[in-house]
Amino acid sequence: MSATVGHALAAAIGQGLDRLDAQLLLGHVLARPRAWLIAHDGDPLPAASAEAFARLCARRSAGEPLAYLVGEREFHGLTLQVTPAVLVPRPDTETLVDWALALLAGDLADRSAPAVVDLGTGSGAIALAVAHRHPAARVEAVDASAPALAVARANGQRLGLPVTWHHGSWFEPLAGRRVDLVLSNPPYIAGDDPHLDALRHEPAMALTPGGDGLDSLRWLAAHAPAHLAPGGWLLLEHGWDQADTVATLLHDAGFGEVQHRQDLAGHRRCTGGRWSG
Ligand SMILES: C[S@@+](CC[C@H](N)C(=O)[O-])C[C@H]1O[C@@H](n2cnc3c(N)ncnc32)[C@H](O)[C@@H]1O
Structure with missing residues (x-):
């Protein structure tokens, strides 16, 4: 589990995900715009959100279009x-x-x-x-x-x-x-x-x-x-x-x-x- 919003994003990018894709996926999970993620980099990320984000990142890495993942x-x-x-x-x-x-x-x-x-x-x-x-x-x-x-x-x-x-x-x-x-x-x-x-x-x-x-x-x-x-x-x-x-x-x-x-x-x-x- 990632401790903060910033950690979760850094981990996803570190695993090869495009930065913008990672931000859009986490924004989708949290129902927040990208600007919010940047301003709340140090906020704790609830475990359920971290797990949902990790699942979406795995699907994106496997080639699913971002548009399908965010709908x-x-x-x-x-x-x-x-x-x-x-x-x-x-x-x-x-x-x-x-x-x-x-x-x-x-x-x-x-x-x-x-x-x-x-x-x-x-x-x-x-x-x-x-x-x-x-x-x-x-x-x-x-x-x-x-x-x-x-x-x-x-x-x-x-x-x-x-x-x-x-x-x-x-x-x-x-x-x-x-x-x-x-x-x-x-x-x-x-x-x-x-x-x-x-x-x-x-x-x-x-x-x-x-x-x-x-x-x-x-x-x-x-x-x-x-x-x-x-x-x-x-x-x-x-x-x-x-x-x-x-x-x-x-x-x-x-x-x-x-x-x-x-x-x-x-x-x-x-x-x-x-x-x-
Ligand atoms: C390249 S997609 C274009 C979708 C959309 N117009 C766009 O530009 O994003 C082609 C579309 O043609 C539809 N299609 C394929 N064969 C068809 C047919 N014989 N008659 C009508 N639509 C067909 C597909 O279901 C698909 O939705």
Whole structure:
């Protein structure tokens, strides 16, 4: 058992845990912000808290994402609850949201209540961020995983953001309908990618469609034209090295104005195109 807050943190860091992770985990156990931990370095740590902290540190060291251990992750200014049923939202995906918001304020600004759909919504991150930042949009979201959709729906309710949630595969719940903006961060890692092992705590169906990793992107590019209103846009997130392939998929499907957006590391992480109808 560690005697004080400071001792517990030092011990965890000494065992190889990242300093910020250790602070966030102990803050979670004590229900205190990081600033409190620093100010109360010498406070005694109750035995039950020390044991709970040690258990979380062991799980973090074994590779469980911090977001699952503390139950939440910030995305585009929103605090989202996350469980192992959903992919942990990544900062790179904010690039897709920023591009969507720019289109809603630009090319799509003439549509008073633009219809936006987020395919493969996971925690609801993209749909909720768009609904939050562009309240005039009518936002819908789809996921093939019922447990993931339950997390997304609960996030929507807790945040008071009006998104319509659908359980189904890609465009299936939109049968016979067209929207103004289709957004998706689909699974895109190749089935034999060695990085999948490090991501083993996240749902496999959120990470990879198997094979060369492109099946979901191929499906979305090929079927989006049947669900886009004239002048509507399809924006896709993809792997750092898939931009040229996705651009070809969009050209082949008949999209114009095909272009990319870069992630925080400068990789072309999103590719989109306009459907002229
Ligand atoms: C990479 S995750 C993205 C989650 C979330 N949009 C985000 O950016 O954090 C891909 C999501 O697609 C969902 N998915 C996989 N196959 C699907 C399908 N055929 N139809 C709908 N959703 C699917 C997974 O369940 C998962 O939630």
